[in-house]
Amino acid sequence: MKRKTLAQVVMVPMCAFLLSLPVQAADKVSIRALGGFTKQIQSTLVEQPFFEELATKHSDRLDVQFRTMDELGQKGFQALRQLKAGVFDIMEMQLGYISGEDAFFQGVDLVGVAPDVETARKVADAYREEFDSRLQKKFNGKLLAIWPYGDQVFWFKEKINGLDDFQGKKIRVFSRPMAEFVKHFGATGVSMAFPEVYTSLQRGVIDGAVTGALAGNTASWYEVANYLYPMPVGFSIQVHVANLDFWNKLDQQTRDLLTAEFQAMEDKLWQIGAEATQDGINCNTGVGDCKYGKPGNMTLISVSQEDRQRMKEAVEQAVLPEWVESATKTDEKAAAIWNETAGAAAGVTISGK
Structure with missing residues (x-):
């Protein structure tokens, strides 16, 4: 059997999408945009309307073809390769999914570093310039926006x-730092795309999973998980990023327009991120x-002060x-860069670096 090339793996599932794009007038910019998973309020309330409005508000300048990962059967783990290859002009990416390609990116969202969403934004802003520089140099990308889903918490089928x-439990995670954290306490981290979690919890393939309190609610996880443990692990x-070749071909006016629009979208998404955790707990x-969500009947398990201290120790001993x-x-220089940017914003220092 012949091995498929990267081009085949990446491009073949996109053919229907790309071939469906209409031919545009020479003075219009055509944007092929890939959004996140649709079963999220960030997608339905912000991202999808954003791209629709971008097309209507600037119809004289832009033609936007927007699709979501669900529609195209994407899982998100090949996003950096797709970015570099120019499969899309603008893409949403989940950092936990792409950090396997380059762990540097995960530095903006390490388990246990930011205690709240306000600090998380300070960390993101501090790391932004280095993040963007890394994208441009290694993956042919340009950072447009960086934002959170909210506190990532634990969902369990059986009581803990x-x-x-x-x-001894199998817990769905989506980043190496999360995997290290659960491993520290004797669990096995299972890497799994978001759409696969509901069925895996339902069938007992996994015992628990990590995601946002509201994100899991909008995907109806409360139907297959009974206990919510709000220990925040990120x-x-x-991020929303543009292919750098696409970006460099734009005139300065169009770049300024897109920069301003994405900044406004980012602000909205941080606002929802700040509300998402408590609203998700209330709903579940x-x-x-x-x-924002749907009412469930889950049991909330309080996080003890002892466990909070043990989490801090796990971060220092294992995660960092x-x-x-x-x-x-x-x-x-990754650790030194982190200490000067993200670490300084959070008041955390990686020892000896």
Whole structure:
């Protein structure tokens, strides 16, 4: 059997999409945009309307062809390769999915570093310039926006009381730092795309999973998980990026237009990210106001102060050392850069670097 080339793997599923694009007038910019998974309020309330409005507000200048990962059967793990190859002009990416290609990117959202969404934004802003530089040099990309889904928490089918009960469990994660964290407490991290989690929980393929309180609610995880453990292990930072070849061909006026539009979208997404955790908890438990989600009947497991301290120790002993080891394989200055940017914003220093 012949091995498929990257071009075949990446391009073949896109043929129908790309061939369906209409021919545009020479003075119009055609944008092939890939959005995130549709079962998210960030997609339905912000991202999809954003691209629709971008096309209508600037119809004299832009023609936008927008599709989501669900529509094209994408899982997100090949996003950096697709970006570099120019499969799309603008893409949404989940950092946990792409950090396997380059651990440096995960530095913006390491488990246990930012205690709240406000600090997470400071970290993202501090890391933004280095992140963008890395994208441009290695993956032919230009950073347009960086934003969160909200606190990433644990969903379990069977009852747990705390970190001690992680022992022996299979837990869906979507980044190396998350995998290191659950491993520290005796669990096995299982890498799995978001759309596959519902069925995997339902069938017992996994015992638990990590995602946002609201993200899981909008995907109806409360139907297959009974216990919510709100130990925050990150914010599921996402980015919107442009293919650098596409970006460099634009005139300055169009670049300025897109920069301003994406900044406005980013601000909206940070606002939702700040609301998402408590609203998701309210919705999943059926207690309190439920603004964005659907009411469930899950049981909320309180996080003890002892477990919070153990989390801090796990971050220092396992998460940060593993990230440094991975990131320095491609950039020996990664830890120093992190300390000067993200670490300084969060008040955290990687020792000895």
